[in-house]
Amino acid sequence: MHDKFQIKPGKDLTKLEVDLINKARSLEFNSKSLINPKPDNEDWEKKYFLLKDQNDKTLAFAMLLEIEVEFKRVRHSILGLSNLIAINKGKGYGKILIFKMKKYIKKSGLTCIGFCNKKITGFYKKCGFGVIVDGCSKTLYKDIKGNFQSDRFGGGDLIYIKGGDGLVRQILDNPKENLIIFRPHW
Numbered sequence: 001m002h003d004k005f006q007i008k009p010g011k012d013l014t015k016l017e018v019d020l021i022n023k024a025r026s027l028e029f030n031s032k033s034l035i036n037p038k039p040d041n042e043d044w045e046k047k048y049f050l051l052k053d054q055n056d057k058t059l060a061f062a063m064l065l066e067i068e069v070e071f072k073r074v075r076h077s078i079l080g081l082s083n084l085i086a087i088n089k090g091k092g093y094g095k096i097l098i099f100k101m102k103k104y105i106k107k108s109g110l111t112c113i114g115f116c117n118k119k120i121t122g123f124y125k126k127c128g129f130g131v132i133v134d135g136c137s138k139t140l141y142k143d144i145k146g147n148f149q150s151d152r153f154g155g156g157d158l159i160y161i162k163g164g165d166g167l168v169r170q171i172l173d174n175p176k177e178n179l180i181i182f183r184p185h186w
């Protein structure tokens with residue numbers, strides 16, 4: 001059986017893993033930026049979740065990054081979910097990986113938030129995530145100059161797992177308020 005699950009910070013990724021992740025991101029998201037774990041960038045500590053088969057072949061991967069956000073002037077430390085990719089689709093690998101990640105997220109007690117293309121929202125719903133429709137555009141990136149920037153994906157839904165901080169309840173109860181983030185949408 002497949003089902004070899006690994007969690008590692010970027011600094012522990014092998015070159016083979018980094019290359020595979022970069023190739024898949026380029027293919028799936030047309031991503032121009034490269035994962036390049038170095039002590040002075042966020043890839044170094046970012047947590048990578050890898051599902052592999054018995055021959056160490058990566059079947060699916062995703063990332064979680066601890067991120068500061070602000071809602072109604074209150075800061076929250078949350079987990080940002082990003083870059084979920086199943087190398088071979090429709091074989092259950094995405095779901096297996098996400099269920100393992102959910103265990104990690106629940107154990108952390110933190111709220112988890114990701115942004116997703118509407119074509120993928122159904123997948124996350126099936127995996128037990130909550131959805132804020134068009135939540136991507138209600139999340140604003142405040143850059144270091146204090147300027148607000150809207151999402152670079154051109155819209156999408158916000159998916160979440162509730163944490164102990166009540167952030168999701170706050171967002172749902174205050175639909176006119178924006179969620180402020182301090183790095184570009186992930």
Ligand SMILES: CC(C)(COP(=O)(O)OP(=O)(O)OC[C@H]1O[C@@H](n2cnc3c(N)ncnc32)[C@H](O)[C@@H]1OP(=O)(O)O)[C@@H](O)C(=O)NCCC(=O)NCCS
Pocket residue numbers: 028083084085086087088089090091092093094095096115116117119120121122123126
């Ligand atoms: C999204 C993705 C990770 C799903 O992984 P996958 O391994 O193909 O999906 P699974 O085989 O585990 O599917 C699990 C369930 O979700 C359903 N599902 C899969 N993709 C779906 C979609 N786009 N919409 C609705 N349901 C979907 C499957 O039918 C399956 O249902 P079942 O449990 O009732 O049989 C994969 O399609 C992918 O890599 N997409 C490209 C990258 C991407 O867009 N990532 C998301 C970034 S937000």
